[in-house]
Amino acid sequence: MQLSHGGEPSPTGVPMARWSVEQVLALAPDAASRKAAVRLGAAGPWSGTGSDATGAVWGLCEGSGSTPYRTVVDTTGPAYACSCPSRRFPCKHALGLLLLRTSDDIAFRPAEPADWARTWLADRRARAARKGGPAGDASPRGTADPAAARKRAERRAERVTGGARELEQRLADVLRGGLAATDRSEYGVWEETAARMVDAQAPGLAARVRELNAITGSGPGWPVRLLEECGLLHLLDTAWLGRDRLPDPLAATVRTRVGLPMSAEGPPVRDRWQVLAQYDTPDGRIVARRIWLYGRGSHRTALLLSFGAAGRSPAQALPVGVTIDAELTPYPGGGQLRAELGEQFGATPAAGPPPGIAVAAAPAVYGNALRDDPWLDAWPVTLRDVIPVPSKDGWQVVDAHAESAAALPVAPAALSRPGLWKLVALSGGAPVTVFGEIGHRGFDPFAAWGPGEGEECEGVMGSGSVVRLI
Known part of the structure; x- marks a missing residue:
């Protein structure tokens, strides 16, 4: 019996497609379809669901009428069919069915297709066979027609370009009128602009535009903060419009930042990967999970990013503190932090x-990372010999060596978490080692090791005990 891409048994030995939430949402034709699909990504409205070894999934979805909608997806294309009257393609039911497939194995036990799906x-x-098409590639990244896929990518790039130019005009209008003159009345305008970016299939631009809403009128100095964000947005716009002149790693970063889906590529890196941190970030009904790893041999830091639909936790999970012998395949882009877990x-x-590094060296590490990705909010770093101490505005981590006197403020996001008090208790006034992210808001601690624990303890029974802070 062979295991599929998603870790499921395939009775025929043919790998079955196992899509991630990120891959499913990338298929949505617009924001409304994406939002509606998330609501349908739970088992409640579905019945008669099933899947087969060829990559097909099907199900009946309750709608407003007395007859449920019949939805079937052939993931080898992919191709979709639904009895609903929607003109969007794929429709919310097809997307919802695929989202359900990412999180509920019980609902998709192998079975013979229903008559209407068969x-x-x-x-x-049969049509594919007459055209001489392939029998079917079950990989969610595969396409039956590479030329058609290339044309779709070109059309999407054209739409993103149109959206970027429209956004440039909007930013020019705002700056011409003066940032300080904007107020909460601009909220609807920013939302309209964000919606236009969604229509242009640039969700990354849309997300950054929406962040401008939270800045306007948010307190003393907000025009300065708004100017900073508008500047970063303008930089991303112009980088996209001139992407052909950028170095390949930076061009890949720009494509990721505007919201184009990317795949892991390149030779896998096998190492002893130490799990440093794992935490979830809710985004509506979608949950994003971030897992930070450190390669003991390659000395590389890597990020595993996965998603869960309909309020469910992502399937990928690794206990903090363990070390696994595994292969990781990096994604393209500046820094190449994100990776895909392999064998x-x-x-x-x-x-x-x-x-670890000294506190005084941490800002330079973040600054160097900004050269590869100017839109980075933070960068992973391990600080050695630090002591958490209270400050006038909250807390800070201070270099334990008196001759240094270097310090970093603790990021506001960490001040309200119980993990801060765990860090204080673990230290007890003694120096500790802390892993976290450093950014323009300060240092956000994720994990810590108690006084006296260091690399020389590696492999010793009881050594390496890590305290989760998030």
């Missing part, structure tokens, strides 16, 4: 904290 699948595959070969002995 008929559509047979007709589709795992087992666990290894416990490890102490990763190598």
